[in-house]
Amino acid sequence: MNYEQVVRDLWRHGDGQVPDHAARLKELIRYATLAPSGHNTQCWRFRIAEDAITILPDLTRRTPVVDPDDHHLYVSLGCAAENLSLAARALGMQGEVTFNAEGAGEVRVMLAPCQPEVTPLFEAIPARQCSRTDYDGSPITDEELHLLQAAGTGHGVSISLLTEKKAIENVLEYVLQANGLQVGNRAFRQELETWIRFGDHEAIKAGDGLFARSMGSPATPRWLGRWLFRTLFRQGAENAKVARQVRSSAGIAVFISQADDRAHWVEAGRCYQRFALQATALGICNAFINQPVEEASVRPAFAEALGIVGGRPDLVVRFGRGKAMPRSLRRPVEAVLVSSVSA
Structure with a gap:
């Protein structure tokens, strides 16, 4: 199959043909895997039981340079859990999500029969994406902001929606500072390059990673893509692109955990996923600009600038x-x- 055929087969709703309970559970996992993850590493594994699905961290897919404490990895588990829970309800199962911190930690989704409910967030799962491009600058209505606020709020996790130009420029200052540090870090560049899939065939074969065309670059053979990346990925050009993209946006959302632990990171992932799905349902794009929360030297000042006391800014x-x-x-x-x- 070519790239377009693979996409059509992957990013879709099921056809309703789930002949038995085992097939239904695998269908839930298929929806869960449509969640986002850092560098699209898909850093999860799934263990099936009769009345539960456990989501385990796949530590072989860590990104230790950009995510040294595995924060984004556990956020990704939360995103997957939220998709799974929404899909479960659509297929007639109530999903209760809990986190067990023992060992490497695991997210458990207990399943019990319920009346099927197809929600707008579930409907949006196949359409959701991180849109790494310029936006049109048009404002978001108060009603839409209210829906995004409600979707992105959770247990011990709050969301701050910034739409004023001054507030956006304030965040952008820290984004550019951290972005410059990352682009100038050879280890960061090497790790990022490892996860870029430069051509259609490479992307199809791997089934993971950051597809070059998803980031606005042309598809190329890997040898050429690597050369272009190493030649053109420079601080000045990258900061200019990031600044242009942020200034084209209607607003910025910052997700904030009350406590800096894995349970709250998972919850932050669930909150982000609901936010992203609600945005998708409203025809609103979104993309991460996580640089100021990824760089440990920048994160405290960024938190202080936002007035965050005693919590952790998780996602931007x-x-x-x-x-x-x-x-x-x-x-x-x-x-x-x-x-x-x-397991």
Whole structure:
């Protein structure tokens, strides 16, 4: 299959043909894998039981340079759990999400029968994407902001929506400071390059990583893509692009945890996923600008500038109206399943 065929087969709702309980559980996992993850590493594994699905961190897919404390990894588990929970309800199961911090930690989704409910957030799952492009600058209505605020708020996690130009410029200052540090860091560049899939065939074969076309770059053979990346990925050009994209946005969302621990990171992921799905349902794009929360030397000053006391700024997201971008890909469900014995 070519790239377009793979995308159509992947980013879709099910056809309703789930003949038995086992097939239904695998369908829930398929929806879960459509969640976002840092560098699209898909840093999760799934263990199936009769009345539960457990989401485990796949530590072989860590990104230790950009995410040294695995914060984004656990956020990704929360995103997957939220998708799974929404899909479960649509298929007639209530999903209760809990986090067990023992060992590497795990997210458990207990399942019980309920009346099926197809929500707008569930409907939006196949359409959601991180739109890494310029937006059109048009404002978001108060009603839309209220819906985004409600979707992005959770247990011990709050969301701050910034739409005033001065507030956006204040955040942008820290984004550019941190972005400059990352682009200037050779280890960061090497890690990022490892996860870029430069061409269609490479993206299809891997089923993971950041597809070049999703980031606005042309598809190329890997040898050429690597050369272009190493030649053109420079602080000045990248900061100019980031500044232009942020200034084209209608606003910025900052997700804030009351406590800096894995349970709250997972909850932040669930909150972000609801926010992103609600935005998608409203025709609003979003993309991460997480640089100031990824760089440990910048994060405290960024938190102070936002008036955050005693919590952690988890995620920074720009939003606005814009065009859809080429889609990232996913590995098949079978690739992320683990047996009860091996897990």
